[in-house]
Amino acid sequence: MQITRYTDYSLRILMYLANKGDTLSTIKEIAQSYQISRNHLMKIVQQLGNKGYLVTIRGKNGGLKLNASPGDINVGRLVRDIEQDLTLVECMGSSNTCVITPVCQLKAVFSEALQAFLSKLDEYTLADLVALKHRAAFIQLLDPG
Amino acid sequence: MQITRYTDYSLRILMYLANKGDTLSTIKEIAQSYQISRNHLMKIVQQLGNKGYLVTIRGKNGGLKLNASPGDINVGRLVRDIEQDLTLVECMGSSNTCVITPVCQLKAVFSEALQAFLSKLDEYTLADLVALKHRAAFIQLLDPG
């Protein structure tokens, strides 16, 4: 059981920006800091922009920043927004072929467990992920130099 | 976010056997009933046998049955036993390369959420998945004929 890098990277981008406050950051810079694919980040940033998590500014001197304060960005909400497929077991999805589905309780049980998972994530915001006391260390670790 | 078919099929096998009581079933028969790969089931049965969930009997007239009553087979326990990789995010695994890991709270938050997920599954047993009142319907749906 894993979530996609998409969602993982989404959270990393948001953490990066949370530490930068209102200063604009570029995709290039974030990709270098985390040493991950610039192209991949590009698409994630797009999606985060479309979903309203980011302000993206095109053109020269453009860049990214958060569209809300870290305390207002909920982790559970983000995972629900970004993780495309929360089909834990086949019978939770649309292409299910399992013959016992009509009488099987598996779907109900896993749906409940998924809710418990997401509800726990709902208890946290981006601010919890980048605790203020670690701000300096974060910035140091993310220095691309 | 998905669990593997391995785990999904494991649960299906156990449900099948739960409905058969002490009667032996064969892998071939289960594969036909669910219309899934016999070879794949083979390995899952092996693993379930090794972990003590099944009694497997080789040779002619051999087959499989549960090694415990359905009420004693816990869903959470099974998922922990069978699902190989519970590395939800990169930083939870051994091949993590994320530079901010030392100060990032992502791992802690996702670990907590994973616990909540598994704890919910812990509340159910195989008996809950194959409620007695559905026994007849189950057997009908699983009839390979």
Added chain:
DNA sequence: CTAAAGATGTATTATGAATGCATCTTTATG
């Protein structure tokens, strides 16, 4: 001894995430 069952190891296929590449659009600035 044979047939029917599970056990085991290796190879292959299929799927989808991850990544790369090429091109377009936007915008500040000289």
Added chain:
DNA sequence: CATAAAGATGCATTCATAATACATCTTTAG
């Protein structure tokens, strides 16, 4: 107005690994 620096977008490719197939071995009832 031209240019450079930024994000936006679509298509192609790579890669990882789950899923499946194949081949062979072992066990055991009759």
